[in-house]
Amino acid sequence: xxVLSQGWAEKIGRIPWLFLTWGCVGLGTAGVxxxxxxxxxxxxVAAWAAPKGSPRLGRWLDEHPVFGPNLRAWRTQRAIPRxxxxxxxxxxxxxxxxxxxxxxxxxxLAAITLLFIGVATFLxxxxxxxx
Numbered sequence: 001x002x003v004l005s006q007g008w009a010e011k012i013g014r015i016p017w018l019f020l021t022w023g024c025v026g027l028g029t030a031g032v033x034x035x036x037x038x039x040x041x042x043x044x045v046a047a048w049a050a051p052k053g054s055p056r057l058g059r060w061l062d063e064h065p066v067f068g069p070n071l072r073a074w075r076t077q078r079a080i081p082r083x084x085x086x087x088x089x090x091x092x093x094x095x096x097x098x099x100x101x102x103x104x105x106x107x108x109l110a111a112i113t114l115l116f117i118g119v120a121t122f123l124x125x126x127x128x129x130x131x
Contacts, residue, residue, distance in 0.1 A: 017053030021046045025061075038091075038119075040070070040084060047071045073129040080126045088123055092116045 028042035043061075051058035062068050073079045096116055099109055 014053045017049050018057070020049040021053050021057060024049065038088070040080070040088065043067055043071065044074060047075070070129075077130060078126065079129045080123060081129045085123045085126075085128075089120055092120055 024042040024046035027037060028039045028046065031037035031039035031042060047058070047061050047067075050061050062071060064071075070081060070084065073081065096109075096113065099112060104112070
C-alpha cells in the first residue's frame with residue numbers, strides 16, 4: 001500500500017468516529033430540552049469518540065465553556081458534579097412519572113424503571129468533583 005492510499009484509508013477510518021461524535025453531540029444537545037433524553041451519557045461518548053475521528057473536535061469539546069469542565073472532571077477524576085447528579089435524578093423521576101401517567105404498558109414501564117434505577121445508582125455511586 002503506498003503513502004497516498006494509507007492517507008485515504010486513515011481518513012475513511014475516521015468517518016465512523018466522526019458520525020458517532022456528532023450524533024452524540026446532537027443527541028446530548030437535544031437532551032437539554034427533551035426530558036426523556038439524557039445529555040451527559042451522550043456527551044461522555046462524544047468526548048471519548050471525538051479524538052479518534054478528529055483531534056480538533058476533541059479539543060473543542062474539552063475546551064468548551066459548558067461541556068469542558070464536566071468532561072475533564074470525568075476524564076481525570078471519574079467524577080460527576082453534585083448539581084448534575086441532582087438534575088439527572090429529578091429528570092429521571094419526571095420522565096418516569098410522565099410515562100406512568102400517559103399509560104405506558106406495564107412491561108415497558110417495568111423495564112424503564114430498572115434502567116432508571118441502574119442509571120441513578122451509577123450516578124449516585126460516582127464521586128463528586130473535587131476542586
